[in-house]
């Protein structure tokens with residue numbers, strides 16, 4: 001599947017946040033969006049998912065325009081920046097509604113096995129993030145959108161999520177944004193830099209220095 005987001009123009013009141021956007025994501029690939037704080041990454045991901053309506057946008061799947069919000073098509077799963085699982089839900093219930101196997105999860109995350117019948121609110125911030133990222137990545141879908149999946153995670157968990165991303169991308173188009181650029185560089189196939197409201201496709205990593213996203217020597 002080929003997903004394209006094109007011609008986005010977004011304003012908040014009179015302030016233009018995005019214009020001249022093009023982004024392509026494909027099954028088998030991880031497509032990353034990098035950019036400084038406040039440049040519009042989350043807004044762009046929300047526009048792709050369909051819960052933020054800009055002045056203009058064009059979404060195509062396999063060259064066909066999609067006129068209804070993407071979340072209504074059943075193609076997409078989205079990890080927002082904020083917690084989306086209700087606090088009062090038990091983990092066993094979360095896994096059953098998403099049709100996921102608890103034992104398969106705890107094989108990788110043994111330390112969380114004690115939480116099977118705990119409510120989501122009783123977990124730490126990082127543990128909640130880990131569960132949500134796992135659920136979004138593992139649930140059946142064609143397109144996965146991940147907004148800051150690495151934030152709050154311990155290094156060992158980041159490595160596991162990176163592994164999971166590389167397994168899941170075989171059958172999904174994954175779009176990811178995070179400030180942990182070295183993990184993004186490791187995990188992604190294509191990178192777009194969002195700057196001054198527009199996307200620039202990064203062909204060589206040194207362009208991230210040229211565009212002043214990172215300082216020289218950080219690569």
Ligand SMILES: Nc1ncnc2c1ncn2[C@@H]1O[C@H](COP(=O)(O)OP(=O)(O)OP(=O)(O)O)[C@@H](O)[C@H]1O
Nearest residue numbers: 012013017035036037038039040041042043044179
């Ligand atoms: N609902 C809103 N109303 C008005 N302005 C908004 C709204 N949401 C976002 N903005 C503004 O739009 C700009 C882009 O915000 P956005 O959250 O998309 O950036 P971001 O690149 O994801 O930032 P960060 O990396 O810090 O999470 C910011 O200047 C923000 O203040």
